[in-house]
Amino acid sequence: MSGLLALLDDVAAIAKVAAASVDDVIGQAAKASAKAAGAVIDDAAVTPKYVTGFSADRELPIIWRIAKGSLRNKLVFLLPAGLALSAFAPWAITPLLMLGGCYLCFEGAEKVAHAVGIGGHGHTDHPKAAEVPDDPAHLEEEKAQGAIKTDFILSAEIMTIALAAIPASTFWMEAATLAGVAIIITLAVYGSVALIVKADDLGLAMASHGRFAPTRSLGRGIVHAMPWVLKTLLVVGTAAMLWVGGNIIVHGLEVLGYDTLGHFTHDWAAAAGHAVSETWQGAAEWATKAAMDGVFGLGLGLVLIPIGEKIVTPLWRAVFHRKKLQA
Numbered sequence: 001m002s003g004l005l006a007l008l009d010d011v012a013a014i015a016k017v018a019a020a021s022v023d024d025v026i027g028q029a030a031k032a033s034a035k036a037a038g039a040v041i042d043d044a045a046v047t048p049k050y051v052t053g054f055s056a057d058r059e060l061p062i063i064w065r066i067a068k069g070s071l072r073n074k075l076v077f078l079l080p081a082g083l084a085l086s087a088f089a090p091w092a093i094t095p096l097l098m099l100g101g102c103y104l105c106f107e108g109a110e111k112v113a114h115a116v117g118i119g120g121h122g123h124t125d126h127p128k129a130a131e132v133p134d135d136p137a138h139l140e141e142e143k144a145q146g147a148i149k150t151d152f153i154l155s156a157e158i159m160t161i162a163l164a165a166i167p168a169s170t171f172w173m174e175a176a177t178l179a180g181v182a183i184i185i186t187l188a189v190y191g192s193v194a195l196i197v198k199a200d201d202l203g204l205a206m207a208s209h210g211r212f213a214p215t216r217s218l219g220r221g222i223v224h225a226m227p228w229v230l231k232t233l234l235v236v237g238t239a240a241m242l243w244v245g246g247n248i249i250v251h252g253l254e255v256l257g258y259d260t261l262g263h264f265t266h267d268w269a270a271a272a273g274h275a276v277s278e279t280w281q282g283a284a285e286w287a288t289k290a291a292m293d294g295v296f297g298l299g300l301g302l303v304l305i306p307i308g309e310k311i312v313t314p315l316w317r318a319v320f321h322r323k324k325l326q327a
Contacts, residue, residue, distance in 0.1 A: 067190035069148035074182035078159040098252035100157035104245030109301020111238045200226045246297025265292045
């Protein structure tokens with residue numbers, strides 16, 4: 001009997017350890033996911049364009065297809081690559097993270113430049129709504145594959161940011177945390193996209209079939225608000241990309257031993273904190289540092305635009321277009 005009680009006690013202890021490990025994984029995954037805010041918001045802002053022009057009954061299936069492709073990108077390709085980097089080439093994480101930061105700065109600056117009309121002829125966030133495909137099934141396949149390829153770049157940045165944010169731990173803890181990040185981010189992004197895409201349909205249904213006047217008014221309000229919600233999301237996503245991208249570069253330079261810019265932003269943030277009451281000191285310091293990181297990210301991105309458009313993009317298209325022709 002004492003042996004059985006001892007065994008049960010051991011099982012209870014193991015269960016407690018397992019529960020604590022799960023809590024640690026979930027907590028670390030949530031924190032690491034928060035670090036990738038800029039890329040996540042931009043992903044959610046960009047994705048709705050891929051269902052523009054399709055019938056309402058095809059929107060959710062397309063989003064679900066893209067979501068599955070995104071999760072496959074993260075779990076099948078990027079998670080093993082991240083773990084291999086962490087195990088065999090941890091020195092490469094910071095340079096790769098900075099490369100991803102440059103990409104975020106480039107994308108954010110390109111959106112700003114396009115918005116103010118000073119250049120940036122890259123991606124557009126407002127595809128022609130009147131586009132009517134001759135073969136809807138073929139266009140759906142093309143759009144979904146294009147979205148999954150674009151997602152791969154953003155997912156790579158998200159997973160790299162998450163990997164850098166995870167404290168040193170065991171291989172399995174890192175693997176579980178990265179898998180948690182992949183699942184949390186994918187659910188957050190594509191769940192939000194599904195809500196955004198279907199919100200106008202919900203509003204239209206409420207406006208047309210609502211039994212009460214307040215319901216119909218709310219439906220009309222949702223329909224009229226959605227274009228502004230999408231525009232606001234794009235603005236917030238762009239600002240977040242520049243902030244996160246700039247912060248990644250500044251922090252990466254500090255890790256590599258070039259800490260002048262980091263000290264400069266820290267000193268200005270501290271000065272802003274001292275200029276307000278103690279209650280608002282933390283908020284003022286954070287806002288100042290975020291703004292300076294964003295301005296730096298915008299400046300760097302504007303420098304990178306001609307490099308990306310004149311050198312990187314033509315090379316990329318030449319290589320992959322050639323592969324497509326050979327296939």
